[in-house]
Amino acid sequence: MRLDGKAEGARQSMSWLHTWVSILLGWLLYAIFLTGTLSFFHNEITLWMQPEKHVSVSTTHSPAQHTQIALQRLQIIAPNATAWTIHLPSDRRQTIDLNVRTQGEDPNARRGGKSYILDSQTGEEIHPRETRGGHFLYRFHFELYGLDRIWARWIVGFATLFMFVAIISGIITHKKIFTDFFTFRPNKGQRSWLDAHNATAVFSLPFLLMITLSGLILLMYMLVPHIITQNYPQGRQQYTAELAGKKSTDDPLQTLKQSQLTTQQKAPITPPNQRTIAHATPQNTQSPPQIRMANIPAMVEIAQQQWQNNPVVRVHIISPNTPNARVEISAQNSPSLAERNNIPMLTFHGLTGEIIANKQEQRPSSVATAIHNYMSLLHQARGVDTVLRWLLFISGLFGTMMIATGLILWVVKRASDVQKAGKKHFGYRLVEILNVATIIGLPIACLSYTWSSRFVPVGIPQRADIEIKIFFMIWLIMLIHAVLRPHRKAWLEQLALATALYLFTPIFNAMTGGRGIWHSLPSQQWILASYDLVCIILGSLFAYTFYALKRHQGLPIKPKKIVKTSLTQEQNKC
Amino acid sequence: MLVWLIWSICVCALSALACAMQKHQRDCFTQALTTKQNAQLILIGWSILTMSFCFAWFEQGFSIGISLWCCALSLSALTVALTLTYAPKKIIVMNIIMLFIFIAQFLTYFAIL
Numbered sequence: 001m002r003l004d005g006k007a008e009g010a011r012q013s014m015s016w017l018h019t020w021v022s023i024l025l026g027w028l029l030y031a032i033f034l035t036g037t038l039s040f041f042h043n044e045i046t047l048w049m050q051p052e053k054h055v056s057v058s059t060t061h062s063p064a065q066h067t068q069i070a071l072q073r074l075q076i077i078a079p080n081a082t083a084w085t086i087h088l089p090s091d092r093r094q095t096i097d098l099n100v101r102t103q104g105e106d107p108n109a110r111r112g113g114k115s116y117i118l119d120s121q122t123g124e125e126i127h128p129r130e131t132r133g134g135h136f137l138y139r140f141h142f143e144l145y146g147l148d149r150i151w152a153r154w155i156v157g158f159a160t161l162f163m164f165v166a167i168i169s170g171i172i173t174h175k176k177i178f179t180d181f182f183t184f185r186p187n188k189g190q191r192s193w194l195d196a197h198n199a200t201a202v203f204s205l206p207f208l209l210m211i212t213l214s215g216l217i218l219l220m221y222m223l224v225p226h227i228i229t230q231n232y233p234q235g236r237q238q239y240t241a242e243l244a245g246k247k248s249t250d251d252p253l254q255t256l257k258q259s260q261l262t263t264q265q266k267a268p269i270t271p272p273n274q275r276t277i278a279h280a281t282p283q284n285t286q287s288p289p290q291i292r293m294a295n296i297p298a299m300v301e302i303a304q305q306q307w308q309n310n311p312v313v314r315v316h317i318i319s320p321n322t323p324n325a326r327v328e329i330s331a332q333n334s335p336s337l338a339e340r341n342n343i344p345m346l347t348f349h350g351l352t353g354e355i356i357a358n359k360q361e362q363r364p365s366s367v368a369t370a371i372h373n374y375m376s377l378l379h380q381a382r383g384v385d386t387v388l389r390w391l392l393f394i395s396g397l398f399g400t401m402m403i404a405t406g407l408i409l410w411v412v413k414r415a416s417d418v419q420k421a422g423k424k425h426f427g428y429r430l431v432e433i434l435n436v437a438t439i440i441g442l443p444i445a446c447l448s449y450t451w452s453s454r455f456v457p458v459g460i461p462q463r464a465d466i467e468i469k470i471f472f473m474i475w476l477i478m479l480i481h482a483v484l485r486p487h488r489k490a491w492l493e494q495l496a497l498a499t500a501l502y503l504f505t506p507i508f509n510a511m512t513g514g515r516g517i518w519h520s521l522p523s524q525q526w527i528l529a530s531y532d533l534v535c536i537i538l539g540s541l542f543a544y545t546f547y548a549l550k551r552h553q554g555l556p557i558k559p560k561k562i563v564k565t566s567l568t569q570e571q572n573k574c
Numbered sequence: 575m576l577v578w579l580i581w582s583i584c585v586c587a588l589s590a591l592a593c594a595m596q597k598h599q600r601d602c603f604t605q606a607l608t609t610k611q612n613a614q615l616i617l618i619g620w621s622i623l624t625m626s627f628c629f630a631w632f633e634q635g636f637s638i639g640i641s642l643w644c645c646a647l648s649l650s651a652l653t654v655a656l657t658l659t660y661a662p663k664k665i666i667v668m669n670i671i672m673l674f675i676f677i678a679q680f681l682t683y684f685a686i687l
Binding site for chain 1: 575576577588592595597598635636637638641642644645646647648649651652654655656658659
């Protein structure tokens with residue numbers, strides 16, 4: 001029912017709901033969507049922000065050679081460790097990252113240990129500058145910043161729920177979803193914005209539904225905890241253990257340890273080509289180990305042969321240089337998103353080189369678990385290859401554009417009424433300001449954050465926090481600018497600034513210690529090159545938007561017919 | 575690469591579906607198509623879309639295949655929409671180019687080239 005008491009149809013009700021749900025949380029959703037989209041490449045953003053790592057070129061060596069380089073270093077720095085983890089260079093990593101667990105530490109814990117970063121060609125240790133990098137953007141998209149973690153997640157959870165409502169109501173509101181499927185009418189004012197909003201929404205509709213629903217699924221433990229506590233007396237641990245495919249109701253950690261023991265007792269599986277793995281000589285000069293391990297680079301080669309196009313990215317050695325040594329070799333991509341922890345893994349005996357476990361075949365999940373796994377893994381782009389990661393990134397940009405065009409449409413739709421009234425009321429002006437400060441201000445703040453990694457001196461205390469403060473300061477400046485300047489000028493000036501910053505980024509990168517695009521492209525450092533290329537593309541888009549807005553003079557307001565008729569009548573009387 | 579294969583063929587499928595719509599026929603062709611031609615275009619469009627979906631499923635498994643197909647479809651829809659907006663008369667030329675891309679990708683994907 002409308003405020004004036006008149007009855008309205010379902011579509012009008014949905015339209016009202018869509019408009020107001022979207023405008024209330026549109027800016028927050030835009031920030032969540034933009035930072036979330038960037039988070040698909042948070043590792044790559046971190047790499048760009050640490051120019052010390054740019055010297056490492058990984059394309060000249062094979063995974064086996066990288067493993068050899070890593071082992072040589074590990075035998076020197078930690079021959080008596082509980083576990084070594086080698087993260088090999090891949091299409092998401094340029095360096096060799098090592099993690100060493102000392103005596104007493106859990107070799108399988110997700111966090112902990114001491115980390116080392118090596119140049120993938122020379123094996124020399126790299127000491128990159130301290131930064132939160134892309135991880136800050138990743139955390140920001142579901143925990144915001146400076147708020148209590150639980151409160152922030154509740155806020156983001158509600159915003160996600162609103163987004164889901166907005167999508168569903170938007171689908172119902174859209175009268176001609178099929179007949180207008182390919183329709184975009186440029187240079188038609190409000191009609192063009194509506195077309196752009198509809199097109200970006202309809203084209204990326206599967207992605208939008210997936211990302212919002214999976215966002216809710218990821219936050220469901222907090223939003224609806226009673227379902228788990230009612231069905232699982234031992235709490236969330238029991239639920240997660242069952243989700244991971246363990247039927248036992250024991251402590252999941254204990255179950256995990258037991259499964260590892262069982263794995264060790266399994267009968268050896270013959271490698272596909274029956275290769276004999278010769279013993280490698282450790283290059284230790286300080287404290288030579290008593291026991292020589294089998295040739296681990298050869299194990300990497302065997303694993304790579306088995307997985308073909310799925311590259312080896314992780315070598316985990318438990319109890320190195322001991323009779324219990326075990327080598328776990330993992331691939332990069334998962335063959336299916338319906339099963340969790342399904343990334344192919346081969347486990348070798350550390351001394352004999354025999355394959356003792358081959359984790360490639362798992363029992364299929366139940367339908368509910370498969371849907372949960374699929375949604376959550378796709379949302380986080382875990383175990384997906386680079387192509388799908390790029391497609392998700394592009395779909396995320398579509399979603400971000402959909403929110404932006406919706407926010408702009410709200411202003412454009414009411415512009416003629418405001419112009420006729422002769423003054424802007426507070427609410428309208430507020431939306432105008434927040435639109436500029438968010439839609440253009442946030443991308444400027446994000447880029448400034450990455451630039452700040454080059455300006456803030458290396459080695460100063462709490463360096464990473466200073467970078468984050470710069471991000472918020474720049475965003476605040478953009479907001480103040482939008483408040484102080486007239487609406488159109490604020491758009492034009494911030495667009496000009498965004499264009500200049502984004503287009504200048506590749507040169508700025510080379511000037512401030514990074515590897516320029518003219519070096520990264522020939523040496524096939526795609527991570528660095530693609531960062532610079534994306535900045536050029538986004539800069540060009542901002543430049544085009546600036547040009548289009550500069551050229552656009554606004555639509556003339558048609559005088560009301562009633563006024564016109566009454567005037568004619570008066571003239572006739574006279 | 576699989577994504578280019580799906581993208582190029584989905585562009586052809588969506589172009590066929592778009593050309594079956596009367597509102598786009600005015601821009602793309604000099605005269606409206608007959609009912610029979612419209613039905614043929616719709617059949618071709620949906621058949622190709624179904625086949626490309628099955629192909630993605632078969633090649634990558636259901637979970638990854640459907641994700642890849644949906645994202646590729648979004649890009650294809652954008653390609654068709656931009657063509658219909660800025661160069662509607664070039665829709666046939668664009669489809670011929672897409673077919674060449676598809677054939678080249680197909681041959682490369684199955685290591686025939």
